[in-house]
Amino acid sequence: MPCWNEAATVAATTNSLLALDYPKEKLEIILVDDGSTDATPAAMARFAKHLQVRIISKKNGGKHTALNAGIAATRAEFIGCLDADSFVEPDALREIIPCFANTHIAAATAALSVHTPENMLQHMQNAEYIFGIAYRHAFASINGLYVTPGPFSFYRRTVIEELGGFRHGHQTEDMEMALRIQQAGYGIENAPRARVYTKAPNTISKLIQQRIRWTTGFLRNILGEYRGLIGNTRHGVLGMLVLPSALVAIGSGMVLFFLMLFTLVQNALTALSIRAGIPLLYAYVPSGSFDWFYFPINVYLLLGVTTLLASLSFIVVGKRISKTPGYIALGLVLYTFLYGLVVPLWLLRATADVTFGKNRRWR
Amino acid sequence: MSPLVRIAVGANLLKMSLIVRNALIALFITIALAGTVAYAVSYLNRARINELSTIEDQLSIDILSLDTQFSLLETAPCDSAASSTTLSSELSNMGSRLSYAENQLGSDNEHVIRLKEKYSLLEIRDYLITKKFADACGTKPTTVLYFYSNAGDCANCDKAGYALSYLHDTYPILRVYSFDYNLELGALKTFIALTKVKRDLPAFVINGKQYYGFTSLADLEKQFPKGALATSTATL
Numbered sequence: 001m002p003c004w005n006e007a008a009t010v011a012a013t014t015n016s017l018l019a020l021d022y023p024k025e026k027l028e029i030i031l032v033d034d035g036s037t038d039a040t041p042a043a044m045a046r047f048a049k050h051l052q053v054r055i056i057s058k059k060n061g062g063k064h065t066a067l068n069a070g071i072a073a074t075r076a077e078f079i080g081c082l083d084a085d086s087f088v089e090p091d092a093l094r095e096i097i098p099c100f101a102n103t104h105i106a107a108a109t110a111a112l113s114v115h116t117p118e119n120m121l122q123h124m125q126n127a128e129y130i131f132g133i134a135y136r137h138a139f140a141s142i143n144g145l146y147v148t149p150g151p152f153s154f155y156r157r158t159v160i161e162e163l164g165g166f167r168h169g170h171q172t173e174d175m176e177m178a179l180r181i182q183q184a185g186y187g188i189e190n191a192p193r194a195r196v197y198t199k200a201p202n203t204i205s206k207l208i209q210q211r212i213r214w215t216t217g218f219l220r221n222i223l224g225e226y227r228g229l230i231g232n233t234r235h236g237v238l239g240m241l242v243l244p245s246a247l248v249a250i251g252s253g254m255v256l257f258f259l260m261l262f263t264l265v266q267n268a269l270t271a272l273s274i275r276a277g278i279p280l281l282y283a284y285v286p287s288g289s290f291d292w293f294y295f296p297i298n299v300y301l302l303l304g305v306t307t308l309l310a311s312l313s314f315i316v317v318g319k320r321i322s323k324t325p326g327y328i329a330l331g332l333v334l335y336t337f338l339y340g341l342v343v344p345l346w347l348l349r350a351t352a353d354v355t356f357g358k359n360r361r362w363r
Numbered sequence: 364m365s366p367l368v369r370i371a372v373g374a375n376l377l378k379m380s381l382i383v384r385n386a387l388i389a390l391f392i393t394i395a396l397a398g399t400v401a402y403a404v405s406y407l408n409r410a411r412i413n414e415l416s417t418i419e420d421q422l423s424i425d426i427l428s429l430d431t432q433f434s435l436l437e438t439a440p441c442d443s444a445a446s447s448t449t450l451s452s453e454l455s456n457m458g459s460r461l462s463y464a465e466n467q468l469g470s471d472n473e474h475v476i477r478l479k480e481k482y483s484l485l486e487i488r489d490y491l492i493t494k495k496f497a498d499a500c501g502t503k504p505t506t507v508l509y510f511y512s513n514a515g516d517c518a519n520c521d522k523a524g525y526a527l528s529y530l531h532d533t534y535p536i537l538r539v540y541s542f543d544y545n546l547e548l549g550a551l552k553t554f555i556a557l558t559k560v561k562r563d564l565p566a567f568v569i570n571g572k573q574y575y576g577f578t579s580l581a582d583l584e585k586q587f588p589k590g591a592l593a594t595s596t597a598t599l
Contacts, residue, residue, distance in 0.1 A: 138389075141385045142389075274521050274522050276522070277581065278580055282533070293411065293414060298404060299401070303397075306400055
């Protein structure tokens with residue numbers, strides 16, 4: 001568990017690891033303090049006497065260096081990574097380990113959702129994370145995963161050693177490692193019932209900052225070192241469909257946003273211009289009854305509604321297959337009405353950062 | 364090939380076929396969704412065109428009805444019970460549907476063009492019979508002939524059309540007749556020639572008086588005869 005200034009959550013995260021339903025003699029917990037400047041070392045020290053726990057302190061070098069330090073400290077066959085702001089269900093490890101029965105599998109991902117969502121933004125992210133559970137489950141079936149998220153992804157030690165450990169990976173070491181695993185021809189599995197809860201950003205600025213990091217990381221990795229994966233038939237569905245689609249999704253997300261904005265402004269200006277000088281009560285207060293004849297149904301509207309319904313179904317399916325507890329209704333509503341409005345904010349800034357070579361701090 | 368290698372190759376083939384199977388299922392679902400959307404849109408457009416066909420039938424009946432009414436009233440033009448046409452609101456409803464259909468299906472759609480032709484004919488008939496009754500009976504209905512263009516050569520036609528809709532909805536006494544100046548219809552060409560409306564659009568003929576261009580609702584209202592814009596019931 002790599003930690004940098006995680007005093008608030010490191011104890012709870014460690015306790016959740018200690019509560020894992022797994023033979024104690026087969027489970028080592030290594031806490032790596034990556035040069036924290038807050039009370040993280042003291043919070044870690046409370047576990048110093050625990051037989052399963054080892055604590056490593058090092059000079060700050062970034063998350064990938066903390067991970068490599070932890071890996072170097074053990075000879076375990078399977079190595080998991082858990083961000084210090086995440087919490088695991090007791091049976092999560094038992095769900096994950098069977099993924100490695102096939103020797104072709106180099107890594108396995110868990111089922112992420114938001115830890116105690118409180119505000120609207122967190123509920124929206126919870127729906128998005130649960131969408132990710134179904135998405136990862138589906139994409140794992142065609143070996144299409146290109147991220148092994150920080151919260152509780154597991155790796156086969158021999159493969160990590162063969163590939164040379166974690167790298168900076170443009171601040172997305174989990175994505176870089178997953179892409180390297182795929183590039184080497186290994187598979188990435190998913191354990192949809194290995195539930196892990198993570199703290200989600202509670203303000204829009206923190207969320208945007210996090211997503212800019214994810215998106216720039218993706219673009220820099222995929223357009224840089226891993227460009228060869230795109231359109232490469234040797235990498236099957238990942239190369240031919242998943243990665244190109246992800247790139248198209250970023251591009252089309254921005255194009256659609258600008259198109260929507262342009263159309264909205266143009267229609268509003270036209271409507272205002274046509275209604276200029278007409279009494280407000282007539283011009284702006286709707287009257288008359290509903291007539292389906294005037295309902296503007298077209299291909300774009302129906303495709304949009306179908307995509308939305310498919311996404312909402314994915315969220316419901318994700319919740320069911322992972323058996324994630326809690327209510328999702330509010331999340332579904334917010335995901336429907338809020339998500340599409342905030343995504344362009346980080347897509348635009350991330351694309352601009354990549355275009356102009358701007359680097360931002362992790363947090 | 365050793366048994367172990369054979370098992371590994373077999374497992375890979377099994378894995379490959381699973382991936383191909385899943386990809387094919389995904390492709391099938393995508394095609395099914397896209398197909399359903401395409402079918403739904405096509406179905407709704409067909410339903411819209413069917414409704415337009417119904418309107419077209421109604422227009423044909425209304426034209427015949429007006430013709431018959433016209434002939435019948437030759438003998439007693441000022442019979443108060445018979446000398447009014449009830450098409451005004453119906454025309455307005457058809458007009459707004461036609462305008463919407465034109466936006467959705469395009470002004471070069473054959474259904475839209477045929478409907479516009481019939482609609483224009485009906486309007487001309489209604490205008491003529493209204494005028495005939497007024498002349499014979501001494502009533503003074505307020506009629507507006509409005510000529511517009513959708514060919515991109517009339518910047519203010521949308522504004523003028525909206526202002527007229529407002530006037531018509533606010534003052535039901537008004538009889539507003541809208542014509543596409545560019546419609547290739549013999550009767551309309553003759554009507555334009557007789558009313559002497561120039562190709563300076565938007566153009567209005569308000570109780571026989573021509574008025575060109577649109578600046579504001581207030582300016583347009585000034586062109587109406589005094590007392591014409593009242594919310595009392597129609598005299599005709």
